[in-house]
Amino acid sequence: MLGLYLAGRGFDGPCLMFVKSALTLAIDFGLNLGINRLTMNMGVTVPEETIVARRDCFWSCFSSDNIASMYIGRPPSFTPDMIDVEVPPVVPEYDYDEPLYRSSSFNWSSKLMIIASKILATVYSLRPGVSLQARHAVVPELHLLLEGWYVSFLPLPLPSPFPPLSLPFPSSFPSCSFLR
Numbered sequence: 001m002l003g004l005y006l007a008g009r010g011f012d013g014p015c016l017m018f019v020k021s022a023l024t025l026a027i028d029f030g031l032n033l034g035i036n037r038l039t040m041n042m043g044v045t046v047p048e049e050t051i052v053a054r055r056d057c058f059w060s061c062f063s064s065d066n067i068a069s070m071y072i073g074r075p076p077s078f079t080p081d082m083i084d085v086e087v088p089p090v091v092p093e094y095d096y097d098e099p100l101y102r103s104s105s106f107n108w109s110s111k112l113m114i115i116a117s118k119i120l121a122t123v124y125s126l127r128p129g130v131s132l133q134a135r136h137a138v139v140p141e142l143h144l145l146l147e148g149w150y151v152s153f154l155p156l157p158l159p160s161p162f163p164p165l166s167l168p169f170p171s172s173f174p175s176c177s178f179l180r
Helices: 002-008 012-028 048-072 103-122 132-137 139-153 170-179
Strands: none
Touching: 002 012, 002 048, 012 048, 048 103, 103 139, 132 139
16 A cells, blocks of 8 residues: 555656565465465365465555556556466445445455456557557457456446435436436
């Protein structure tokens, strides 16, 4: 979070340092690996709370890395083929509870970050020997992934369980519907 704050203040170098440090720690702890790889042939069971904490921490680091990479214009550290962790599931009983944490938003944003990472890694990364035409050739496929994400996202849950009249600015509700 500090890295993204620094990016917003215009400090690209420190932003990159904090975000990449967090991602390096995530790699060192093996957060990008599925729990099945960590308990191979050991006969150890890992508590569900630990699995959830590891998964959520990894997806937060992955998302921060992609957002910082988009903002600064550098390639992301992870590509989706390096990830062996499930996307956080939607937990309906947590979706509208106080403090209005939405497991569905974490699920959908993680899926969007996978698509963003693919776009950054294939279209916007400059690699030797990869022509502009080759990078342009994958754009329709990536566009279909993004459209598929959007279509599967519908019907979009409302931003809050309150009716539109109780919003602080009722005129902002049509813009929320437009984003839908």
